[in-house]
Amino acid sequence: MHMIPASLKKMADVTALAFLLVAFLTGIASALQTPTLSLFLTTEVQTRPLMVGLFYTGSAVIGIVISQLIASYSDRSGDRKTLIIQCCLIGAAGCVLYAFNRNYFILLTIGVVLSTFGSTATPQLFALAREHADKTGREAVMFTSVLRTQISLAWVIGPPLAFALALGYGFKTMYIAAATTFVLCAAVVWYALPSMQKTTVSEAASVESPRQNRLDTLLLFIACSLMWTCNGMYIINMPLYLIQELQLSKNLVGIMMGAAAGLEIPVMLIAGYYAKRFGKQPLMALAIISGLVFYIGLMVFTQVWLLLALQLLNAIFIGILASIGMLYFQDLMPRQAGSATTLFTNTIRVGWIIGGSMAGAVAEIWQYHAVFYIAALMCLVAVLCMLKIKPA
Known part of the structure; x- marks a missing residue:
């Protein structure tokens, strides 16, 4: 026991466990959707391979623009905890759209925008975790590394579960499961994660190289x-x-x-x-x-x-x-x-x-x-x- 890092001992509290649970749930929500997307577009939406590739490229470009705008806003103003909850609920709405809609262009526009908000919950969670670690004196590197392993664990479990749901019960069931995961995640964030007040950046810090x-x-x-x-x-x-x-x-x-x-x-x-x-x-x-x-x-x-x-x-x-x-x-x-x-x-x-x-x-x-x-x-x-x- 004497070899366990002190930072790991500090993490064993309700807030840290909540961070780990939220990281795992956001990972599961992503791992339920991503691995089966090409199969969904091919079999359910019935698109050609070229349009599948276009969907991935378009999703990535739209995702970069929207997520960076959200990130800039989150650093300037607002409570990051509230933003994570909003992203989870919008992500859930995106999953519901995928469950019931089969129009390619609606999915590529509205669907991708809603999904981007859902995926943005993860980087915002890590940003909140870093701020929480800095404020409470935790070892930020170890805390974040343990948090990141939850995403990896979710990706060990998520893809087989996604294919089991999609092939066994249909894509509608799979996307409803992802939406439910997002809603559960929002509830955990609401009840268990801390709110971090924004601090004013000092002049010295803002002009440092x-x-x-x-x-x-x-x-x-x-x-x-x-x-x-x-x-x-x-x-x-x-x-x-x-x-x-x-x-x-x-x-x-x-x-x-x-x-x-x-x-x-x-x-x-x-x-x-x-x-x-x-x-x-x-x-x-x-x-x-x-x-x-x-x-x-x-x-x-x-x-x-x-x-x-x-x-x-x-x-x-x-x-x-x-x-x-x-x-x-x-x-x-x-x-x-x-x-x-x-x-x-x-x-x-x-x-x-x-x-x-x-x-x-x-x-x-x-x-x-x-x-x-x-x-x-x-x-x-x-x-x-x-x-x-x-x-x-």
Whole structure:
């Protein structure tokens, strides 16, 4: 027991448990919708593959604009707790629309806008958690890392549950379940999470090296976007690479993804524990180098046990990016927790926009494994960006 960090002991109270529960519920709400979206659009809305791709791209672009506007508003005024409740309820309304509407353009416009509000609840939750940790004297890095593991846990449980509901009971039932999750989440936020009053930014804090901070933030944004692009290309092309090029079992795809998701949880906790000792910049560099070796390994190895072993590197790559990357943005943007967290979330959207288009184009011109060469080159650019960020 003496080896348990003091920060973990501090977290064992009602408020911290409420944060963990809300993070898990928002993760479940997202994991119920995202994995089945392409199947929903193809079978229920009956759209062509091109229109499915357009839906993903349009969703990401609309999501970036709306979420950043919400984030800027949240940092300037208003109670973040109230905003999270509103986002959850609007997200629930979006789920109800998806449950009963089958018009493509209504879903692409109204549906995507409502869904974006729902997905924005997560970065706002992490922003509130950071403010709460700073105010109460908690170890913010470890607190956020444990919080982030709840999202990973939700994504271990959510996708199988989503397919079970959609295929067994229909998409209407699945989306109603997601809406119910959002409403439950809003209730927990209302009753258990703290309200954080906005503080006035001091003149000294507001003028502290703004140009350098903006440059560092831009470099971090580019690095994280490239990392998420690599991950997006991998998720899109890896199943086709294993099944069509290597002629391996379809079950291996699920095993590899499950192994990576499971390994990410301890990676996040370990990274959170050692972030204060080694710093966020070296950990992010370690993540990118792990990603580089991972993608090179995919080009070299074809044996099943080696492909499974490589998932440890993939878990280090994504686990550190998902937990430490968010905190790094918050450090570079003090007193702007909402904008910083949403900016990090938008690197995921940018990664999917670029990764989605590149994965198809590269596979069309060359072969499925060719994306791993592109991913390795992107990792090299990302690590250069990371090294150019001014050390704290």
